[in-house]
Amino acid sequence: MNGAFGRYLRVDLSTGEANTRALGPEIFEALVGGVGLGTAILARETPAGFDPLGPDAALVFAFSPFVGTSITTSAKLAIVGKSPLTQRLSDALSSSDFAIVGKRTGHDAIAIVGHAAAPAVLIVGEKGVELHPCPELWGTDAPIEEVDSELRARFAGHHFATIGPAAEHGVRFACIANGGRHAGRGGLGAIMGRMRLKAIGVRGRERMSIADPDALVSISKDWASRSLGPETAKYRRLGTVANLAAFNRLAALPTRNFTRSTFDAAEALSGETLQTTRAEGRSACRACTIGCEHFFRSRRGKVKLEYENLFALGPLCGIEDPEIALAASHRCDELGLDTISAGGTIAFAMECSERGLLDGTPWARPELRFGAGEVMLAVLDDIARRRPGLGELLADGSRIAADRIGAPAPDFAPHVKGMELPGYSPRALQTMALGLSVSHRGADHNKSGAYEVDFSEHANRFAPDEAAVAGAIASEDRAALLDVLILCKFLRGIFPDVYAETAPALQAITGRSTTKTDLKAVARRVVALRRWFNEREGWTLAEDTLPARFFDEPLEHGAAAGAKLDRDRFTVLRANYHALRELDGDGRLPPDQATALARLVASIGS
Amino acid sequence: MVRVELFGIPRLEAGTATVEVVASDVGEALRALGAQVPALVPEVISADGELSPHYLVAVDGGQLTRDPARPLRLGEVLVLISAQAGG
Numbered sequence: 234m235n236g237a238f239g240r241y242l243r244v245d246l247s248t249g250e251a252n253t254r255a256l257g258p259e260i261f262e263a264l265v266g267g268v269g270l271g272t273a274i275l276a277r278e279t280p281a282g283f284d285p286l287g288p289d290a291a292l293v294f295a296f297s298p299f300v301g302t303s304i305t306t307s308a309k310l311a312i313v314g315k316s317p318l319t320q321r322l323s324d325a326l327s328s329s330d331f332a333i334v335g336k337r338t339g340h341d342a343i344a345i346v347g348h349a350a351a352p353a354v355l356i357v358g359e360k361g362v363e364l365h366p367c368p369e370l371w372g373t374d375a376p377i378e379e380v381d382s383e384l385r386a387r388f389a390g391h392h393f394a395t396i397g398p399a400a401e402h403g404v405r406f407a408c409i410a411n412g413g414r415h416a417g418r419g420g421l422g423a424i425m426g427r428m429r430l431k432a433i434g435v436r437g438r439e440r441m442s443i444a445d446p447d448a449l450v451s452i453s454k455d456w457a458s459r460s461l462g463p464e465t466a467k468y469r470r471l472g473t474v475a476n477l478a479a480f481n482r483l484a485a486l487p488t489r490n491f492t493r494s495t496f497d498a499a500e501a502l503s504g505e506t507l508q509t510t511r512a513e514g515r516s517a518c519r520a521c522t523i524g525c526e527h528f529f530r531s532r533r534g535k536v537k538l539e540y541e542n543l544f545a546l547g548p549l550c551g552i553e554d555p556e557i558a559l560a561a562s563h564r565c566d567e568l569g570l571d572t573i574s575a576g577g578t579i580a581f582a583m584e585c586s587e588r589g590l591l592d593g594t595p596w597a598r599p600e601l602r603f604g605a606g607e608v609m610l611a612v613l614d615d616i617a618r619r620r621p622g623l624g625e626l627l628a629d630g631s632r633i634a635a636d637r638i639g640a641p642a643p644d645f646a647p648h649v650k651g652m653e654l655p656g657y658s659p660r661a662l663q664t665m666a667l668g669l670s671v672s673h674r675g676a677d678h679n680k681s682g683a684y685e686v687d688f689s690e691h692a693n694r695f696a697p698d699e700a701a702v703a704g705a706i707a708s709e710d711r712a713a714l715l716d717v718l719i720l721c722k723f724l725r726g727i728f729p730d731v732y733a734e735t736a737p738a739l740q741a742i743t744g745r746s747t748t749k750t751d752l753k754a755v756a757r758r759v760v761a762l763r764r765w766f767n768e769r770e771g772w773t774l775a776e777d778t779l780p781a782r783f784f785d786e787p788l789e790h791g792a793a794a795g796a797k798l799d800r801d802r803f804t805v806l807r808a809n810y811h812a813l814r815e816l817d818g819d820g821r822l823p824p825d826q827a828t829a830l831a832r833l834v835a836s837i838g839s
Numbered sequence: 840m841v842r843v844e845l846f847g848i849p850r851l852e853a854g855t856a857t858v859e860v861v862a863s864d865v866g867e868a869l870r871a872l873g874a875q876v877p878a879l880v881p882e883v884i885s886a887d888g889e890l891s892p893h894y895l896v897a898v899d900g901g902q903l904t905r906d907p908a909r910p911l912r913l914g915e916v917l918v919l920i921s922a923q924a925g926g
Contacts, residue, residue, distance in 0.1 A: 463882060463893045467921045470848050479846040479920040482900045505850050540926035656926060678926065688924040690895065690905045722925055726893075792900030 235444040236298035236743040237261050241274055242340040244355060244362055246428055247288075247347030251362035254838035256341055261298070262745065263833055265717040266341065268324040269759040271295030271313030272766055274344050275322075277837040281769045285315035286403065286427045294343040294394065294433070296336040297719045298742045301441060303453035305460050306721035308332050308520035310411075312394075316419035318405040318574065318630050319651040319675045321767045321776075323419025326679070326719060328518035329412025330392040331435060338437035349429040356388060358436040370431050374398045374618070376567035377410045384432055391434035397569025399617040400426035404628045406574035406653070407617075410566070413537075414518065417571040419652065419674055420630075444744025452738045456727065460522045464726030472515065472527035473540035474504035476656070477548075484791030485661040485687075487654065488548040489603050490580035491647050491782060494658040495791040498553035502543060507555065523723055531559040538562055541678075544656035545576025550583060551603030561610055568617035574630060577653030579612055581631040581646050582623065590638055596623045644781040650675035659783045661793035662687040664697040667806050668705045670777045671820075673763040679722065682708035695796050702809040710756040717759055732756075758830075760814075765822055765830045774820045777807060841868050843917045849894070852878040865896060866907025868917050883919070895922045 240253040256270070264270050271293040278291040292314045299307035310332035316323035335343065338357050345355070349364065352371035356363045370380055377397040384393050392412060400407035400422030407422030408415040416422075425431075443449055467475050480486040481499035488496040500506060508527075513535045517524035528535045536559040546552060546561035565572045585591050586601040600608050601623070615624025626634050631653055635646035647654045652675025659666035668683025669676045678684065686704035687694040693701075711731055715722055718735060728734045732749040740747040764772075779798065787797040811820045822830070843858045850856050853876045860875065862868035870888030873880045883891050888907075890896065895903045897918045898911065911917065 463891065464923070466882075466893070467847055467923050470851065473926040475847045475921065476924060476926045479918075480924075482844065482846065482918050482920070483897060483903075484900060505847065505856075508851070544926075657924075682925070684924050688895065688903060688922060690903055693902060695902075726923060792897070 234258060234261070235442045236739075237266070237341050238339050238439070238441065240340060241342035241344055242338070242357065242362070243278070243344045243346065245347040246345060246349040246353070246355070246364065246430060249364055253340070256837060260833070260837060261743070263755070263758060264762070265739070265755055266297035267295055267309070267311040267717040267719040268313060268326075268713070269717040269755070269762060270342055271311045271324060272322060272759070272762050273834050273837055274342055275313050275315070276766050276769070276834045278344050278346055279315070282771065283315065285317045285320070285424055288348060290315065290424055290427070291344055291346045292421065292424045292428070294335060296332060296341055297717065298739060299718050299720065300336050301333045302443065302742060303450060304720070304738060305453065305457045305520065305522040306518065306724050307719065308518060309719040309721070310335060311716065311719060312409055312416040312421050314419075314421045314424050315770065316421070316652070316674065317423045318420040321650055321674060321770060321772060322763050323421055323674050324716065324763070325409070325416035325418050325421055326716060327409070327411055327414045327416040328521065328721070329414050330519055331394050331411040333519065334392045334437060335435040336441065337439050338435050339439035343433070345428060345430065345433070348427065352429045352431055354384065354431055355433045356391065357433065358391065359438065367431050371401060377569050378413070378567065380432070381410065384434060388434050391436045393432045393434045395432040396422045396425045396430075397567065397617070399569045402617060402619040402628065403427060404570065404616060404619065405630050405633075406571040406578070407569050408571050410569060412519065415566065415569075415571075418573065418677060418679075420571070422569055443742050445741040448741040449738065452741060456724070457522045459727040460724060462727060465523045465723055468523055468525035468723050469515070471504045471508055472525055472538070474507055474527065474538055474543050476504070476540040477543055478503035478505055480656070482792070483661065484788065484793035485658045486548055487544060487656055487658050489551050490549065490584040490645065491654070491658070492584070493790055494661050494788050494793050496548035499548065501553060502547045502555055502558060507538070511555070518721070521721065523721065525723055529559060531556055531563070533560055533563055536563045541656055542572040545573045546609070549576050549580045549656075550609055552606050552609065553604060554606055557606030557610065561613060564610060564613050568613065570613065570617060573655055574653040575613060575616065577647045578616070578627045578631045578634065579609055581634065582612070582627055584645060585638060585642055590642055594638075595621070596626045596638075598623050644785070646780060648676060649779060650776050652676050657684050658788075658793070659779055660788050660796045660798060662694050663798060664692055664694065664701040664705050666779060666783065666798055667697065667702065667803070667810060668709065670779050671807065671810055672709075673767055680709065680712055681705065682712050682722070695793070697806060699809050702806055703813060706810065706813055709760060710753070713759045714752055714756040717755060761822060761826060762830050765827055768821060768827070777820060841911050841915060841917055843868060843872050843919060846918070846920045848921070849879055849883050849919055852876070852883070862911055864907065864911055865898075865904065865909040865917065868911060869907065893922050895920055
């Protein structure tokens with residue numbers, strides 16, 4: 234089979250057994266790879282209603298037809314599991330050599346099940362599959378980067394996906410690092426931690442066959458050239474941190490646990506200021522021609538910073554000092570914490586503390602206030618180690634913490650389905666508010682790009698209509714396509730029609746006739762498959778909403794003053810979304826579609 | 840006078856965060872901006888004064904628009920931002 238090996242590796246950590254299971258051409262035709270393939274394998278490997286931290290859990294590292302080719306930004310993998318944070322599907326993407334080399338092991342995915350008897354490193358190499366006990370690497374609190382260096386020295390030529398102290402301690406928003414990048418959202422690292430799996434190392438030499446190498450090279454050159462055009466200039470020149478000042482001016486910058494959407498100290502934290510006062514160069518993911526990673530000078534050395542880290546560990550927590558935001562971002566990387574959930578959960582705790590909701594509880598920490606930078610840094614370490622008191626409370630994320638604290642905390646815990654909100658103010662970007670609420674993995678800006686509708690001349694960002702809903706769906710579908718191929722979303726701007734342009738590339742790899750219409754169907758199918766998985770795991774319509782704050786408390790400042798979500802209007806828009814997706818009145822898949830998806834999943838390995 | 844606030848690359852290219860122009864609508868403001876800050880031409884504003892498809896403006900930071908006929912009243916501020924908002 235071109236573009237794929239037609240099999241995935243299944244490793245049972247409980248027994249040490251490893252075997253391969255077949256993946257037929259129909260799976261690739263239906264789902265392509267990446268998050269589609271990973272979701273199907275996860276569903277195949279787990280029973281309905283399983284505990285993501287229990288013995289029946291699985292974690293899938295899924296590759297794609299594009300990885301390892303000359304296509305720009307294609308060195309990506311999808312890590313798929315049931316999120317301990319949301320109890321729903323989480324499909325996190327990451328870029329590194331791990332993706333390229335992982336596929337060269339001769340597998341389209343690696344599925345891990347079971348729990349190791351003791352902390353271990355899984356090696357999938359040229360000699361086969363080995364489980365190496367690693368008690369010396371467990372419980373040391375060593376930064377992930379140090380552990381990765383140690384492993385690469387010990388297992389020459391291997392590339393690793395590694396967890397840090399947060400995952401070892403079961404923090405529900407712990408991430409999985411690989412090559413300096415992080416599969417960040419949804420707490421998939423905690424699943425590895427519960428499996429007692431410190432790292433997975435891969436090394437391989439198997440080559441995937443490509444149907445039409447000349448055509449692929451031609452497409453690759455074209456895309457690489459266009460990736461350096463004006464559509465990506467912002468990311469190359471300033472990085473995603475450029476969002477901060479602009480969002481602040483539009484009153485779309487979440488601040489102080491979403492109590493505001495403007496931040497008085499935004500200028501000091503802005504990408505423009507960081508670029509002129511602290512720039513330390515930039516780099517790119519493996520096989521990427523864009524190079525959006527920007528580094529900034531701090532007292533702790535050179536720190537990589539993205540908008541989401543900056544907003545979550547800056548304005549959201551009331552932090553004005555760039556040094557603190559840089560230090561916090563760096564510390565999250567060392568500990569293996571998702572920066573968005575870390576910042577969101579701490580910001581929530583800051584508000585609870587200021588409102589006296591923690592007084593007289595084991596979680597009380599009077600010095601925890603918006604803007605208390607050193608306290609925030611200390612709490613990050615408390616969370617990562619689940620230290621008794623506040624650390625243990627916040628390690629489960631804002632939703633569980635709010636339920637334990639009690640009313641009124643759940644009204645302002647900043648999450649959807651348990652996942653903390655990214656840096657797009659829902660009251661100021663109301664198409665995005667819908668996109669966040671219906672997303673399969675909770676509040677997430679990578680799965681719903683509905684902000685693209687708000688950031689256009691075609692929609693009223695304070696009062697979206699049915700056309701905006703259609704735009705939100707289109708952005709969700711495009712994101713799903715990019716996540717199965719897998720390509721960086723920053724590339725999307727270079728494609729006037731992403732379906733029409735990626736179809737010939739996929740065809741050049743697989744040799745299978747692929748049209749724009751085929752890929753549109755794939756995207757819709759993958760969105761439906763993720764919904765199907767969530768329905769299997771107990772999803773209800775009540776989850777597709779936002780915290781009460783966004784409906785009850787109008788914003789008071791800036792260009793969004795007076796803006797809030799209207800419950801009735803939101804319900805209408807959500808119903809529009811369901812209708813356009815051809816779901817039933819409760820947002821569920823039609824029975825025939827659910828049956829077809831179940832049959833597709835069941836065909837795996839047979 | 841209308842104040843134009845620049846964000847991102849336009850700010851770096853212009854070397855300033857704000858520019859004052861005389862204009863009665865968005866189109867006039869953009870043409871005046873291009874004339875005053877040639878570094879923004881043609882990447883941000885074309886030689887004809889049209890806004891690049893990769894940028895948007897918002898009057899007083901409100902609704903985003905590309906409409907050159909949008910009138911500007913005394914004291915209103917034109918905010919110029921990138922159309923790419925991914926983070």
